[in-house]
Structure formats: structure tokens, C-alpha cells
Amino acid sequence: ANYCLAQGKPVLFLNTPDLLDYLRATYAPSSQTTYDERFDEVRTAPILILDDLGTESPTNWAIEKLYQLLNYRYNARLPTIITTNRDLKDIDQRIASRLSDVEIVSALSIAAPDFRAGKLIPASDISTLSVHSHQTFERLDLRPELTGEARQKFISAIHAAKEFAEAPRGWIVFIGHFGSGKTHLAAAIANHRAQMGRPVIFTTYQDLRSLFRFTKDNETEERNEKLIQQVKTTELLILDDIPNLAVTTGYFRDRFFQVFNYRFDARLPTVLTTSLAQEELDERIKSRLFLTEYCKVNALLGVPAYHEKKKAGKKK
Numbered sequence: 001a002n003y004c005l006a007q008g009k010p011v012l013f014l015n016t017p018d019l020l021d022y023l024r025a026t027y028a029p030s031s032q033t034t035y036d037e038r039f040d041e042v043r044t045a046p047i048l049i050l051d052d053l054g055t056e057s058p059t060n061w062a063i064e065k066l067y068q069l070l071n072y073r074y075n076a077r078l079p080t081i082i083t084t085n086r087d088l089k090d091i092d093q094r095i096a097s098r099l100s101d102v103e104i105v106s107a108l109s110i111a112a113p114d115f116r117a118g119k120l121i122p123a124s125d126i127s128t129l130s131v132h133s134h135q136t137f138e139r140l141d142l143r144p145e146l147t148g149e150a151r152q153k154f155i156s157a158i159h160a161a162k163e164f165a166e167a168p169r170g171w172i173v174f175i176g177h178f179g180s181g182k183t184h185l186a187a188a189i190a191n192h193r194a195q196m197g198r199p200v201i202f203t204t205y206q207d208l209r210s211l212f213r214f215t216k217d218n219e220t221e222e223r224n225e226k227l228i229q230q231v232k233t234t235e236l237l238i239l240d241d242i243p244n245l246a247v248t249t250g251y252f253r254d255r256f257f258q259v260f261n262y263r264f265d266a267r268l269p270t271v272l273t274t275s276l277a278q279e280e281l282d283e284r285i286k287s288r289l290f291l292t293e294y295c296k297v298n299a300l301l302g303v304p305a306y307h308e309k310k311k312a313g314k315k316k
Contacts, residue, residue, distance in 0.1 A: 001049050012045035016066070017056045023065060039065075043072045047079045054086035063092050074098040109266075126211065126227050129194060129202040135187035137162060141306070143181075150303045154181065157298040161185040164296075165192040168236050168269035171295040175274055179305025182273040182298075186238045189271055193236055201231055202238040208259070209252055228255075232262045235269070242274040245282040257284060264288050277301065 001011045014022065019042065026035040042048065050070075056062050071094070073080050088096040099105055137158075146154055157174060164172045165188065172189075174182035190202040208231065211224045231237060245253050263270050274281065278290065289295045 001047075004047055009047060010045070011047045011049065012042065013049040013051065014042070015051045016053050019050065020056055020062050020065065039069075043069050044078070047081075048073065049081040049083075051083050053082050053084040054091055067092060067094050070095050070098060074101075074104075077104060126203055126207065126231060127201040128204070128207060129187070129190050129200065132183070132187035132202060133191065135184045136191050137165075137188045140181075140184060140188060143306075146303065153298070153300055154303050157181075157185060157300055160296060160298050161189055164269075164271070165189040168193070170267070171264070171270045171272065171289070173272045173274070173289055173295060173297045174300060175276070175278070175297060176300025176303055177305055178275050180300040180303040181306065182275075182300055183240055186240055186271050186273050190236070190238050198236065199234055200236040200238065201234045202240065203231070204240045205242050205256070208239070208256070228259065232259050233266075233268070236271070237263060237268070238271040238273075240273045242272055242276070242281075242285070244276060244280055245285075253282075260285070260288075264294075267294070 001013045004011045023035065023038060023042075025031060026033055026038050053066070056066070070080070070082075072078075082099070084091070088099060091099075099107070140158065142158075143151075143154060160172060161174075168189075174185055176182045187202060190200045193200045211227050211231075245256070262268075272289070278286065281289075289297060
């Protein structure tokens with residue numbers, strides 16, 4: 001709004017509950033403006049910014065007026081910005097239907113914690129990306145010694161990682177034996193995004209598990225909870241080396257799935273690596289990673305480890 005005003009463009013910025021009060025005020029005997037005049041001023045504004053849609057009292061009158069307003073602007077294709085913390089399914093379906101029209105509506109999801117809740121702890125307190133700073137796409141060994149299906153899998157995984165790094169969407173999973181290159185690919189994605197100035201957290205399951213430990217120190221416990229919140233909501237999360245969760249205690253497992261389920265349900269870009277075969281993974285993980293088009297799984301199980309290549313070279 002301020003940018004438009006600086007460009008000399010008229011803008012009307014209204015909080016949704018305030019807008020409704022603004023309209024109701026015309027019913028007062030002392031009002032110098034009629035309802036029709038005020039409503040027309042809002043619905044025909046050259047640029048309208050409607051803040052906090054969904055926080056108003058959901059009376060029949062309020063719902064009807066908001067529908068009339070947004071339906072008019074939708075049909076007239078008038079520039080409109082709406083902010084809300086509600087899911088579209090929780091908004092009047094007539095309005096939600098218009099806000100779902102991808103031809104004229106751009107829906108942007110901001111998956112960040114409430115900045116009013118206090119200063120965030122730096123992600124570096126949990127992210128170990130600095131340890132993997134050397135693992136980039138440029139430094140990736142293309143392993144020309146690989147042949148057949150193993151090489152095809154390896155090259156396919158590289159292409160998938162590079163494509164994901166350019167525009168992270170959905171989840172990408174790398175499954176392979178230790179030393180097959182899956183961690184390097186995951187780190188390369190993280191380093192690429194970091195070089196672009198985008199937020200990313202790279203961590204292992206074991207490092208994440210350390211945040212789940214209960215402590216009697218309230219300050220430490222609060223710090224850990226804030227870090228977990230960052231892990232849940234960060235723009236891009238890389239979780240390296242997911243183990244067999246059957247051998248972990250129920251408490252740690254449940255806390256992990258709080259993060260896992262939140263990111264999956266919120267459709268937040270995530271990279272997972274594991275050395276486990278599909279049948280060894282927890283059922284809750286398999287049900288999400290292998291039964292949906294939202295996740296792309298890259299299996300490197302037939303790709304030998306890097307150290308095996310080095311041993312062969314020394315023997316020769």
C-alpha cells in the first residue's frame with residue numbers, strides 16, 4: 001500500500017472488522033454518508049487491501065456484505081489484496097470459490113511463526129549446513145565408473161536434485177546405502193538455496209532428536225521448542241539419515257512425527273535421506289512417501305558406495 005501511494009496510486013487499506021463497522025456506521029441518524037455511497041467507495045476502489053479476512057464476526061449480514069464486495073471486484077477484475085490466517089475451506093464457499101480461481105488469483109502461503117511471539121533463535125543453532133559447505137553440485141563426483149542401471153539411477157537422482165534446488169516443490173527422498181551420494185545431493189540442494197539467499201535448515205535425525213529431550217531448565221526447554229517451531233515452518237528442510245524409527249522410544253518418535261506431519265500437511269518443501277529399504281521404513285512414513293504424487297523418491301540402493309570405488313582404485 002505504501003509503495004503504491006509513493007507512486008501516486010490511490011489505495012484503500014481496511015481491516016475486515018473495521019470495514020464492516022465502517023459500513024454499519026452509515027445506519028446512524030447522524031451519518032452524513034449513505035450506505036450505498038460508502039459501499040460503492042469500497043467496492044470500486046482502484047486498489048483495495050482487505051486485511052485479516054476471517055476475523056470478523058460471522059453474522060449473516062457480514063458474510064453477505066463481504067460476498068457482495070468481493071464478487072463485484074472479482075467480476076470487474078479490480079486489483080485486490082487479501083490477507084487471512086484461515087483456510088479457504090473455513091471461509092464462505094462463495095468467496096472461497098472466487099479466491100480459488102487460479103487464472104486471476106495468486107495465493108501465497110507464508111509458513112512462518114508469529115514474529116510477535118519473540119525473537120527467533122538463529123537457525124544455525126540446529127542447522128549443520130556449514131559442515132557440508134563443500135558438498136555442492138559443482139564438486140559432485142559424477143562417477144564415470146558406474147555402468148548400467150546403477151549409473152542411470154545416479155544420473156537421474158542428480159537431475160532430480162538440481163531441478164528441485166531451482167524451484168523446491170513437494171518432497172524429494174533419496175534412498176541409498178551409506179556412501180552412495182544421497183547426503184551430498186541433499187547438501188547440494190541446501191547449499192544452492194543458501195547461495196540464492198533463501199532460508200534452509202539442514203539437520204540429521206539424531207541432531208533433531210536432541211531437541212526432543214525434556215529438560216528441567218525452563219529456559220532451555222523454551223529455546224528447544226522455538227527451534228522445533230523453526231524446523232516445522234522453515235521454507236526448506238533437509239532431514240538427513242532417517243533411521244529405523246521402530247528402535248526409538250515412543251516419545252521421540254511422536255515428537256518427530258509432529259514435525260513430519262506438519263510439513264507434509266502444510267505442503268512445505270522437504271528433502272529426506274535414508275539408508276533403509278522401503279520395507280524397513282515406518283508405516284506412517286511409507287504411507288506418505290510412496291502413496292502420493294506429492295513425493296518423488298529416488299532409489300540409489302543399487303549404487304555402490306564411494307569408498308568401494310576408492311578401494312578398487314588402490315588395488316589396481
